[in-house]
Amino acid sequence: DTAVSQTPKYLVTQMGNDKSIKCEQNLGHDTMYWYKQDSKKFLKIMFSYNNKELIINETVPNRFSPKSPDKAHLNLHINSLELGDSAVYFCASSQSGGVRELFFGEGSRLTVL
């Protein structure tokens, strides 16, 4: 069973479109995250959700909106896509307290043309 799963794995779209990436974890963790990894491999935190509440919101454009229907899911919706949004987006989860090891999904590669 996959611990953290993301869909789709690959996404190619045109500038200006709106797209969503879904993430689900079956680890029973209470915190989920979205990270963006650009072409230089820099891993930047975008959002985290703890018990369905947004607790971190880094300086990302408001075109990006996380949505968490329950603590096992954290979806990422992106409006009006731009060329600079091209990257690999990783979903991750962890359990607050203790080690807080991050478990990452396989990543979703977004290409904006």
Add this chain to the structure above:
Amino acid sequence: QQPVQSPQAVILREGEDAVINCSSSKALYSVHWYRQKHGEAPVFLMILLKGGEQKGHEKISASFNEKKQQSSLYLTASQLSYSGTYFCGTENGGSQGNLIFGKGTKLSVKP
């Protein structure tokens, strides 16, 4: 605040050792180490929470200095499977769970 990792890249022969450093200008709550192989997701290696702590994972170990501002990852007798990009991730005391990653160190192990 993003931690500073060094070096940016390392090339080793099998059996050689390497050290990767991660530093912050402020005391940290914790340091995490992850390894990412090409085309894959980052994978957790270890976390250090206490100043002066040392922790090992097979032939990969790490230390956290007393002031909790610097951590080093030690890879001994490197194997081909150690190749990948190593990231340190740091947490500040006021924002646990907000893991900020360094820019990564690309390690290449050659036969």
